[in-house]
Amino acid sequence: MRHNGSYSASPRIGLIEWLPWLLGVAAFFYLPEYLSLGARILVYILYALSVDLVVGYAGIVTLGHSAFFGLGAYAAGILSAKVGVTDPMLQMLVAIASCALLGAATGALILRTRGLTLLMLTLAIAAILLEVANKATSITGGADGLSGITVAPIFGLFRFDLFGKTAYWMCLVVLFICWWITRRIIYSPFGASLVGIRENHVRMASIGSPVSMRLLTAYTLSAMLAGVAGALLTQTNQFVGLNVLSFESAGELLVMLILGGVGRIYGAFVGPIVYMIAQDQLAKQFPEYWSLGIGVLLVAIVLFARGGLLGIVDLVVAHAKRGKSAFAGKEAP
Amino acid sequence: MKSRTAFKIGLGLVASVLAMSATAQTVKIGFISTYSGPMASLGEEMERAVKLYMKLNGDKLPAGVKVELVARDDGGPNPDKGKQLAQELIVRDHVNFLAGVVWTPSAIAIAPLVTEAKVPFIVMNAGGSVITTLSPYIVRTSFTLWQAAYPMGQWAAKKYKRAYIAVSDFAPGHDSEAAFEKGFVTGGGEIVGRVRMPVSNPDFIPFMQRAKDAKPDIVFSFIPGGVQSTQIMKAFGDLGLAKAGVKFVGTGDIVSDEELPNMGDAPLGAVTAHHYSTAGDRPANKAFLAAWHKEYGAKATPNFLSVASYDGMDAIYTAIREQNGKIDPDQTIAILKNYKNPNSPRGPIAIDPETRDIIQNEYIRETRRVNGEMANVEIETIPDAKDYWKVFNGKK
């Protein structure tokens, strides 16, 4: 099922859309030793969701979203390690604000361009942040990473523990809030207009849509989401390293997203879950074959299954439905 | 309904299979090192040493006690990966010891975890001075960069006046820069220039050119050993610094023993300070080398990472023996604080009870051709070298 803002489709949250949250809560009770992996997965889901908003919905092909993920992570980390602000909510707010600023400022400059130029600009901006983080050793820790991050208990009550219980809940709740907001945005007239821009930006401009402004808004919102994800990563790891800003990790995130399916919200859920669990189980034993497999999978998806895993599910469901359509009533549009 | 029950059972199964913990008499050692990425050779040197020690010393364990090594790859200097692996080793695998760790940043990132989980952590390579101060559960059997670079500076100051410093831009590099500078400047030398180079895969030529153009008497360098040491040696040679009368000095990393055969003549005459060289003329070292060659072939060469890992395992085995296989973290640390080995391949070593850091001999070595092979020949010994950073700064 694709989730698009539409003037004729109901935005009600379907039953199946509650499934991930059910699983999320169940995992806490059934897999207590895997909570830190779980928290990391939740963070990457949020990160993927933010990328889906720009790449999948607004159609902005960016390779530089790690800039915002990294900025959020470093903002929270620096605030704690260098300024001494340990309150997680405050860290989160500062991360969001700085990503909003960077997103708006860079977006205003680069979203006028398209194609290779845009790709290059997003890449270069992420590269600049990486270089700054690498060289401003006294603030960021440089290649050593930023350690000495302490995070105070949430609301003074819940301490971040070794097993990652608190971190897991924090990530789950924050992801839930961000998902809810993102979903509303996608189903709003604004979200519909983003899809319009993705499908045909020339025509959107000709019907009087402020295309650049819409893209800038989407870009900034997405930057903020990525910033939240980054800050969460810092708080769960209590450490920030340069690789949050690296091109490899940006590429890896795109892999997760395309694996799940682009432009359909839940692709951002399915992708990281499948990818990271597989990685946890397989990558340790077969590091070489792991990246070989990822590469082959990516090529295969691009060539044969552009919609990712969820796209395949759609096809199967559509096929099954067609089989019984003589009895089934109206088919969902 | 049915499917939900099935789901619950499935989850439960997965959880219980994965949660199978260590049996009573198995001591688990979580070992983190680098097996992939450009620095993969480092992990191999360490793991070979650990496995060799375990193979040769199985009989030194108390009856019924087994040691299990759980090895993990951090893929290079990725502190967050290292930290994540440590967390998993502690929480999922319930290890009794953490060991290994090539990179100082990773060790720093892991420190708070071992404090919270009370898991003794034996650092087998990472040489940043600060590490042992970050947790009471950290013991180091390798070295610190201050230990090598400070005496190197003192030694160089007696012969040369002008030094150029070129180090990798991360904590160990910064440490060695500060340590060399302190030793060299206190001894009356002058630093004529400095540069910090990227940590992975740089082209050293522009940096060495810059060093050459500053016209120093010596270039002091630290880079994370392995293949990079060959690269920097090549750059030093190609730019003709030696021909221009510039001496290359550094910590032992720039002339790692296992890379010496690849370097050609470039390192001839380089002077380095280090705690281990395969050319070290000690019975313990000879025995160690013999065992190594027997196990891994005549061409395989151990290096300082191997020795630190070998000694680290000896420390762990000592702790296991003295507690008869029942590992209590605090008691372990108490035992390790007083660990001594007069017959390590690198000479006598001991853990400083005050700082939990290593005390060992530092050797000033010159790279020479011995019997047609390049070797780091020990020419001076500085006995019982501590971590000078802690000495000067009163840190524990």
Add this chain to the structure above:
Amino acid sequence: MQELIASLVSVAFHGTAYGMILYVISVGLSVTMGLMGFANLAHGVFAMAGGYLLTTAMDSWGVPFPLALVISFVLVALGSVVLERLLYARLYSAGELAQVLFTIGLIFIATAVARLIYGTLQQPVHLPEYMKGQFSLLGRDFPTYRVFIILFGAALVSALWFGVERTRFGAMVRAAVDNRAMAQSVGIDTQMLFMATFALGSGLAGLGGALGAEIIAIQPSYPFEHLIYFLIVVAVGGLGSLRGPFVAALVIGIADTACKYWVPEFGAFLIYVATILLLLWRPAGLFGRQA
């Protein structure tokens, strides 16, 4: 003063050598992107393959250095044709996102294959004796091999330009870059042309990777690590142009070396900032046609 001149000469020399390598690697990317409109992020794979072929040819097959360079060029060009026919060609009309993801997938595969065959270590290049040491000119020493790179690069660039300006093949490429539909309508077999250009561009990348193995270390993460520099050369130079990337590569090579020499504390920061400013000023690059 004397010292300043000495440093300027060093920077210009090493920067030019680096720039030559960047150009030989990237020029193919510029032409294929301009010609086929394909966002090929995996171009660095060909350069890496060239580097590995060089070291393998020399160390395992005992091939002398000059012949090893030829082998790198030829084998990479041939290999790229297979890839082009089997995979790339299916995506010429696909969207940019699909192309980007596809080529990232290729990078993952290449990285893994390189690791499986060669391990993770940087490949040492054992240059022949006559390429080692220094070359004295005007009282200064220059590393011989880098002098060779500059001379070889210059010769290659001249040959390439001459070829594209003066041969029939070159004329067809230029026509197709200018206007594909037009070229097709006057009877140019664009499919063959794509294939040949792709092979040439990839072969050059392989040659550049081999030639530059001393400067840009050959190891599995090569295609990821240096991608941004290859892309900068193309984006700054302008798509589909031969001269643009040359100017861009030299400027970037020299600027990068200058930064390392004088302000190493800034790293590549200044290069990236300059790239962004330039692309904002001229989105199609220095020599590209502005939309």
Add this chain to the structure above:
Amino acid sequence: MSVVLETRSLCKRFGALTVADHIDFQLQAGARHALIGPNGAGKTTFVNMLTGRLAPTSGRIFLGGEDVSTLSQRERVRRGLGRTFQINSLFRGLSVVDNVALAVAERRGMGGRLFRSASSYADVRDEAMALLASLGLAEDAQVNLANLAYGKQRLVEIAITLAMKPRVLLLDEPAAGVPSIETHRILDVLDALPAEIGILIIEHDMDLVFRFAKRITILVNGATLLEGTPEEIAADPRVREVYLGERHD
């Protein structure tokens, strides 16, 4: 009658090539005006300058008496300038009704609302549905546009533009690609367009032009050759000269 769209001495050059050469043009309110000319005469360039997609090299454009020469596309749309495209320019991944609703929403100025869901704006949907019904597309409202027959896609093209409630409508070859036996459906739709809209049509199908237009301007080599009623144009010998061969290729 009043002038709703006017250009004064509009020029466009690409390097040495002049594609619009001092064009003075007036469109009356409620006009049915056609712009014709041989291929490469600069018709599409002219339309692109009117809408603001291309900036003229010199000259001015007035919309309802206001100088809009430097305004963005969006500003001109808001002032009542609508256009259709020669090659379908639609939102292929969306349903037909959403194609139109996007335009309705933008006109009403709520296309950028962030929080309430799009489907809660029933008035937007109803207006879009009504418009589709008026073009005979009510049945197809929920169909994915990419699955719609080509001729109907041409109608959606017009529907989107009408949703903007334009005062001036620029139709760029509305019948392009539609088999000639079906152009009558397009013509029916055009005939039924609200009388108050000033329409400028660019079309190669001369039957359609002569049946629809009340006034015709001929553009040759970027300059106005002639303007007049269909009868005057048909009678002018210069037209035959320009079009000789053109209509037979």
